[in-house]
Every structure is written in C-alpha cells, then in structure tokens.
Amino acid sequence: MFKAHVRKGDTVKVIAGEDAGKTGNVLSVDRASQRVVVEGINIQKRHTRPSQANPEGGIVRRPGPVHISNVMLVCxxxxxxxxxxxxxxxxxxxxxxxxxxxxxxx
Ligand SMILES: [Zn+2]
Structure with a gap:
C-alpha cells in the first residue's frame, strides 16, 4: 500500500498548480488514488439544481482533489x-x- 506523507488534519502547502504557494488543512486523503482534498484548494464550482437537501440550488463551491505529490507537509x-x-x-x-x-x- 502506498504510504502517504500527509494525513487528515495536517496543514499542507501546495507546491504545484493553480494554487501553488497556498496552505490549508487536509480534509481527506485517498491513498488508493493518491489524492488529497485540502481546505480552500482547487475550488470547483458545482452548479446544482434545487433539491430537497439544497432547496436553493445554485452554485456550490467545494475543494477538489489534488495529487498528493503536489502538496508538502507544513511542520x-x-x-x-x-x-x-x-x-x-x-x-x-x-x-x-x-x-x-x-x-x-x-
Ligand atoms: Zn520542522
């Protein structure tokens, strides 16, 4: 199994891509796909229809996964x-x- 250098709850710095230089809190780590979701990083807008869970619908912003090699742990x-x-x-x-x-x- 791939050993991740970061874990949920860690603070990491993004070193590549659009959000390079930003830091954030790790929300989840998917070791199988070697991707991590970091608070405030790789924000993706989802246009959602109104539903029972979200009666307003509209645009939802949520962080998207980035490859684990693109983040470094902040000690x-x-x-x-x-x-x-x-x-x-x-x-x-x-x-x-x-x-x-x-x-x-x-
Ligand atoms: Zn240190």
Missing part, C-alpha cells in the same frame, strides 16, 4: 514546508519526522 514545529522522514519506535510504531528541524511530527 507544526518549525512551521515550514518540509519533506517527511520516518522513524520506527522500539514498539514498532512509525513516527513522521521533519527533515528540516528533525523533530517528531506525530
């Missing part, structure tokens, strides 16, 4: 976009490590 310790290392603890658990400041992320 909560040093606050910079960084690559992610992994270290395995004595109990076998895996911890993500910031390549910039060397601190644990999880």
């Amino acid at each position: 909560p310790n040093c606050n910079q976009a960084t690559r992610v290392g992994r270290s395995r603890g004595t109990d076998g658990s895996v911890t993500r490590v910031c390549k910039r400041c060397g601190k644990d992320i999880d």
